[in-house]
Amino acid sequence: MNHHVTKLGLTVFERALILVIPTAIGGIVGWFLPVIVSGLKRIPILSSNDLIMLIDSFHSFSVSVIAMIIGIIAGFILSIIIFNESLNIFIDDTKIKLVIKEEETIISKNMVSAIFIEEKQLKLLDNEGKEIFSREIDIPTEKVKDAFLSHFYPWKNEDPYKSCFQLWRLNEEMVLGETIQSILYSRRLSLREKDEKKADQLKTDLNELGVIVKDRGEEQLIRRITRG
Secondary structure (H helix, E strand, O other), rough: OOOOEEEEEEHHHHHHHHHHHHHHHHHHHHHOHHHHHHHHOOOOOOOOOEEEEHHHHHHHHHHHHHHHHHHHHHHHHHHHHHHHHOOOOEEEEEEEEEOOOOOEEEHHHHHEEEEEEEOOOEEEEEEEEEEEEEEEEOOOHHHHHHHHOOOOEEEOOOOHHHOOEOOOOOOHHHOHHEEEEEEHHHHHHHOOOOHHHHHHHHHHHHHHHHHHEEEOEEEEEEEOOOOO
């Protein structure tokens, strides 16, 4: 058995860039704020703006120093948010550990029937075909594929149940049942309102009820899980 652990996530170089670039941009924009304000004052529609007039009333050097400090702090906070939102994956021959926002999810190898990337989403399916993990990933597909195959995980080039999905329609209540139909309808409204958080929550509810859903714009493609 290979005891080596393969890590997928931000590299040291990428972390350095994420830390340096936002803080540098924040500091530069802050330092040149008086110049930016001076330029904005020349635009007739903005020349009498209260905020612009207030900033312009202070000494330019003081504004530059204070704005630069604020910009650096804001850039640093943005970097921390990016770090916390990034997905880190640790793979060995027996399990997968997924870490997001300091929250760990551990999935045993024997629970996984398929791993694939679809529309930049890393997806893991269990032995019944249910999604046990789905998350956007920015790592190149080939790198992810090689990492899982090196530990003999069931990597797939596409969703093995791709042909089982069908377009959801309102008139399918007799097939799906009232509860599932109601959740799908609520989720369609969430998609139309661009409420991604609610749409994701409802997707999780559907998954627990045995319905896998994919989005195609505002349309939903669904697959029922067939339990043996």
